[in-house]
Amino acid sequence: MNLINCQECGKVFASAGSKVCPDCRQSEEEKFELVKEYLWDHPNSTVPTVSEATGVKETMIIKFIKEDRLQSEGLDIEYSLKCKTCGREIESGVYCDSCRNKLINDFNSNPKEKEEEKVNEHEKMFLGDRFKRD
Structure with missing residues (x-):
């Protein structure tokens, strides 16, 4: 339970997501x-x-x-x-509708898939650098 001050009157209240009492x-x-x-x-x-x-x-x-x-x-x-x-x-x-839809899609996307993509990108870059050095 979060205790916050009301944005309108300043009174302290238990907030359930609302910013006003x-x-x-x-x-x-x-x-x-x-x-x-x-x-x-x-x-x-x-x-x-x-x-x-x-x-x-x-x-x-x-x-x-x-x-x-x-x-x-x-x-x-x-x-x-x-x-x-x-x-x-x-x-x-x-x-706007397009930004709202983009936010929803970004929110609903699987973060593990993105992490795996990043790992694969880093591996490729690392191996590519090693081959260039030889």
Whole structure:
């Protein structure tokens, strides 16, 4: 069990992977519902308009988009979200589809196979060097 400070209020809590305490998480959920309801009735609104109408900070609305809970296609944002790896413009989340797929493939690949390939490469280089010396 990890004890960490909440990123929102600073309170110490037992984290199960979340960076905000249960109280702040509940508050975030309520704010998300407000934003979602507002966008349902007022599609293609700007972030400042949604923020002003709901009382939810602009940074929180952008956070919802980065968490892939809202998509920017129904929301007019003043800046574009960019893929963390390649910099390509994206509508939500942190990574574009191609970078996300590459990360998943890299994660799912077998590390033992890569180690064996490295060993074989080193053996070839070593033997090649020995033959050149003779």
